[in-house]
Amino acid sequence: MRLIQTLIVVLISVMMRLDSRMFGRLNFERPLLTCTICGLLLGNLQVGLQVGATMELATLGMMSIGASGIDMNMGSLVGCAICIMTGADIETALTVAVPMTLLATVLDTFASIIRINFTHMCDDAVDKGDFAKAKRVDIVYGPALYVLFTIIPVFLSVYFGADFVQSIASTVPTWVTSGVSLGANIIAFFGFAMLLSTMVNKNTVVYFFAGFLLAAYSGLGLTAIALIGIVLAIILYTVKYVGVSNRVAAETGASSLDDLEDLDN
Amino acid sequence: MSQKGLEAQRNTPLNKKLKEIFWGAWCMQTNWNYERQMNTAYMYAMSHTIDRLYPEQEEIEKKKEAYRRHLEFFNITPQCAALTLGISAAMEEEYAADPEHFDPSVINAVKVALMGPLSGIGDSLFQGTIRIIAMSIGISLAQQGSILGPILAALISIFTSAPITWYLGKLGYTKGQDFVKQMSESNLMEKVMFVCSIAGLFVIGGMSASLSNLTTPVTFGEAFVLQDVLDGILPKAIPLAMTWLMYYIVKSGKVKPMTVIICCFIAGIILNYFGILAA
Numbered sequence: 001m002r003l004i005q006t007l008i009v010v011l012i013s014v015m016m017r018l019d020s021r022m023f024g025r026l027n028f029e030r031p032l033l034t035c036t037i038c039g040l041l042l043g044n045l046q047v048g049l050q051v052g053a054t055m056e057l058a059t060l061g062m063m064s065i066g067a068s069g070i071d072m073n074m075g076s077l078v079g080c081a082i083c084i085m086t087g088a089d090i091e092t093a094l095t096v097a098v099p100m101t102l103l104a105t106v107l108d109t110f111a112s113i114i115r116i117n118f119t120h121m122c123d124d125a126v127d128k129g130d131f132a133k134a135k136r137v138d139i140v141y142g143p144a145l146y147v148l149f150t151i152i153p154v155f156l157s158v159y160f161g162a163d164f165v166q167s168i169a170s171t172v173p174t175w176v177t178s179g180v181s182l183g184a185n186i187i188a189f190f191g192f193a194m195l196l197s198t199m200v201n202k203n204t205v206v207y208f209f210a211g212f213l214l215a216a217y218s219g220l221g222l223t224a225i226a227l228i229g230i231v232l233a234i235i236l237y238t239v240k241y242v243g244v245s246n247r248v249a250a251e252t253g254a255s256s257l258d259d260l261e262d263l264d265n
Numbered sequence: 266m267s268q269k270g271l272e273a274q275r276n277t278p279l280n281k282k283l284k285e286i287f288w289g290a291w292c293m294q295t296n297w298n299y300e301r302q303m304n305t306a307y308m309y310a311m312s313h314t315i316d317r318l319y320p321e322q323e324e325i326e327k328k329k330e331a332y333r334r335h336l337e338f339f340n341i342t343p344q345c346a347a348l349t350l351g352i353s354a355a356m357e358e359e360y361a362a363d364p365e366h367f368d369p370s371v372i373n374a375v376k377v378a379l380m381g382p383l384s385g386i387g388d389s390l391f392q393g394t395i396r397i398i399a400m401s402i403g404i405s406l407a408q409q410g411s412i413l414g415p416i417l418a419a420l421i422s423i424f425t426s427a428p429i430t431w432y433l434g435k436l437g438y439t440k441g442q443d444f445v446k447q448m449s450e451s452n453l454m455e456k457v458m459f460v461c462s463i464a465g466l467f468v469i470g471g472m473s474a475s476l477s478n479l480t481t482p483v484t485f486g487e488a489f490v491l492q493d494v495l496d497g498i499l500p501k502a503i504p505l506a507m508t509w510l511m512y513y514i515v516k517s518g519k520v521k522p523m524t525v526i527i528c529c530f531i532a533g534i535i536l537n538y539f540g541i542l543a544a
Contacts, residue, residue, distance in 0.1 A: 024291035024343040024430060027396055027422040032403050036415040046410055053407035053414070056400055057476055062522070098526065105523070115298040119336075122305045126332040129325055134332065135312055138305035142296030175538050183533025185544040186507065188477040190525050193511035195469050199393055204462050211470025216501040222401040222471055229467030230398075233460045241456060 002085070006159045008041050009081040010151050016073055017150040021143050031055035031076035038077060044084045051080040051093045058094070058184045061191025071108070074150060075100030078157050085162045088169040091177040094184050096157075096165065103153060111149045118142060207232075270318040271361055277317060279438075285313040286354065286434035290347035302340040307376075310346070311335040314354045318361045330369070331357060337373055341380045342387025344430045349379050351437020352444060359441070375445060386457050394465040395425050401472050473508040474501045482540050503542070 012034055019028040027033060032052045039048015055076035062072065078100050079093030086092070118137050125134040200208060210232070215225050289310020296305045312332070319328035341349065353372055360367045399421035406414030436444060448454065481503060483491040495502045514520055536542040 020343075021294050022292045024293070024426055025391070026426055027399060027418065030396075030400060030418075032400055032407060032415050032418055036407070036412065040412075045412060049407045049410055049412065049414070053404045056404050056407075060397065060400055060404070060472070060476075094530075098530065101526075102523065112299055115296055116300045118296050119298050119300055119305055122308065122336060123333075126308075126329055126336065129329060131312065131316070131328070131332065134305075135309050138296050138309040139292065142305065146295075176534060178544075179534030179537035180530055181533070182479075182537045182542060182544040183530035185477045185479060186529040186533055187526055189473065189479075189504070189507040189511045190515070190522075190529060192469055192473045192508050193515045194522075195393060195397065196466075196508070196512055197515045199389060199462050199465050199469070204466055207463050207466040208470040211467035211472075212474045212501070212505060213470075215471040215474035216499065216505075219475075220471075222405045222468070222475055225471030225475070226398040226402055226464075226468050229464045229471070232467060233463035236463055237456065237460050240459065 002159065002162070005042055005081070005085055006155060009038060009077065009158050010155050012038055012041070013074065013077055013150050013154040014147055016077060017146050018143060021146055029073045031059060031073060031080070034073065034077045035080040038080050039084060042081065042084045047084050047090070048080060050090050051076070051083055054090055054181075054184060055079070055093065055097060058187045059191060060188065061193065061195040071104055072097055072101045074104045074154065078154060078161070081158050082162050082165050085158075086166040086169065088165060089177055091181045091184075092165060092169055094180050096161065100153070100157060103157075107149050107153060111145055114145055115142065118145070270320050270324070271358070273320060274314065274317045274358055274361070282314070282354065282438060283351075283431065283434050286310065286347050286350045286438060287431055289313075289350050290343055290345075290430050290434065293341065293343040293346045301336070301338040303346070304336045304339050307339045307346070307350070308332055308335040310350050311353060311357070314357055318357060327364075334369065334373055337376075339376060339380060341384050342391055344391060344426055345383040345387035345433060347430045347434035348383065348437040348444075349376050351434045351439075352376075352379070352441055353437075355438050355441035371442075375442065379445065382454050386454055386461070389458060389461045389465065391426065394461045394468075395421065397465060397468050397472070401468060401476060404476060473504050477504065478544065479503045479507060480543050482543050 015037075016029045016034050019026055032055075035048045035052030035055060036045070037048070039045045039052070042048075055072065059072045059076070075097030076093070079096035082088065082096055083090060083093045118141055121141075122134045122137045125131070125137065196208065207229075211225060211229060214220065214228065215222075220228075289306070292309065293303050293306045295309070297303060298305075315328060315331045315335075319325070319331065335353070352375060356372045356375065360369050360372065399418040402421070403414040403418030406417065408414075440447070478501075481491050481495070485491075499505070511525075514525065533542075533544075
């Protein structure tokens with residue numbers, strides 16, 4: 001039973017890893033989706049959704065652009081799986097995710113050295129005229145290495161970690177678990193700030209406050225906020241760009257009338 | 266002269282070429298490395314076109330040259346890679362048709378010129394706006410226990426990413442080099458950034474007010490409940506303060522992300538223990 005469950009999680013981790021490698025990052029690597037699928041397949045959808053929402057929230061702002069940023073995706077999936085398999089609190093997922101993230105960072109350093117070698121293998125293959133090999137290195141070896149460096153830690157930590165977590169989960173006092181949960185909420189703000197720092201400047205900070213105040217005073221849900229934000233952006237776009245070109249056309253007078261006649265024809 | 270290759274390339278149906286560009290773009294990070302980042306993936310994506318253009322054994326040197334050209338440093342948002350891949354494919358075709366008058370170094374010059382601005386736009390659009398909107402809607406529904414949340418998040422992600430990648434590839438390949446000129450003349454990048462930053466920031470503002478809630482259980486006697494006082498002035502004042510506190514930590518650039526994360530957990534345990542903050 002444990003083995004089958006672990007293998008299911010391993011399969012989900014393959015999807016998680018390949019999402020950003022071969023599917024242009026469709027967000028199937030994100031905790032909200034991996035944990036939900038994990039919950040669905042391991043037979044506890046509600047825990048999957050709760051852990052997914054909690055971990056997604058904590059890591060929402062953490063953009064993975066190139067090499068920078070932190071990848072908490074693997075930690076979230078493993079944490080979620082262990083939660084479901086042991087019946088531990090949702091906070092347990094968080095405490096599992098952080099050390100897993102550290103481990104993932106260390107492992108990826110090793111993998112990145114191998115990937116530089118892959119690049120040189122590609123160069124050599126092209127020099128020798130072995131184009132099929134050059135292509136194979138990129139489209140087979142590359143993803144295979146990524147998958148390998150994902151499934152091994154995922155398998156080991158889920159298969160052996162569950163027992164370990166189960167043995168200590170009951171001994172951890174509640175002030176620690178609720179403190180960890182508070183910590184995760186604080187981390188979410190670090191994520192918001194990281195997003196903010198890439199997009200905000202003196203001219204645009206007002207849109208942040210517009211969204212904040214609307215949500216804070218009205219209590220509207222985020223779906224509503226998102227839709228209003230999109231509409232607002234389109235309105236301002238129209239005012240700034242479309243409005244200007246119409247005005248320019250109007251000022252040129254006669255020519256705009258010509259345009260209208262053209263339209264009639 | 267490679268008439269045979271050129272004919273093969275021109276006779277290949279447009280949709281087939283666009284499919285190659287589409288998947289090439291999505292596979293941009295198959296071998297991401299610190300030395301030249303997305304170089305091998307770019308080579309792979311271009312290989313279909315190059316293989317068709319230089320089929321003969323005596324053209325092998327030209328073929329190697331083309332492969333090497335696309336093994337140079339490259340980095341971009343994967344979806345936006347479709348645009349440069351399209352332009353590169355069109356330019357490779359042009360070069361093969363007229364190798365005397367076409368300087369092949371222009372092919373890479375165009376790639377390099379586009380990669381910075383396109384990544385800026387692509388990351389703001391896909392990671393900063395679409396992902397944030399999809400995930401924040403998803404989280405708020407998932408928190409209520411509805412599987413509709415993750416489903417919506419997935420659908421929004423797929424049905425923005427796929428058509429945009431396809432369209433960018435088509436634009437790049439059919440317009441080729443001219444597109445670069447048109448793009449700078451029409452301020453296209455500036456316009457996309459304008460829309461993205463408004464919608465994105467608006468949602469980030471909404472997120473910091475509603476997704477994660479921080480309150481304070483501090484009271485003095487029966488009458489003074491700090492949270493009530495704060496709510497009377499500005500609801501969600503603590504989340505707002507926390508967002509900007511974190512903003513200055515990020516901006517200072519002095520603290521590593523992993524350190525911040527660990528400190529957040531420690532702070533969470535301490536603040537919770539002394540009853541200063543609650544989630």
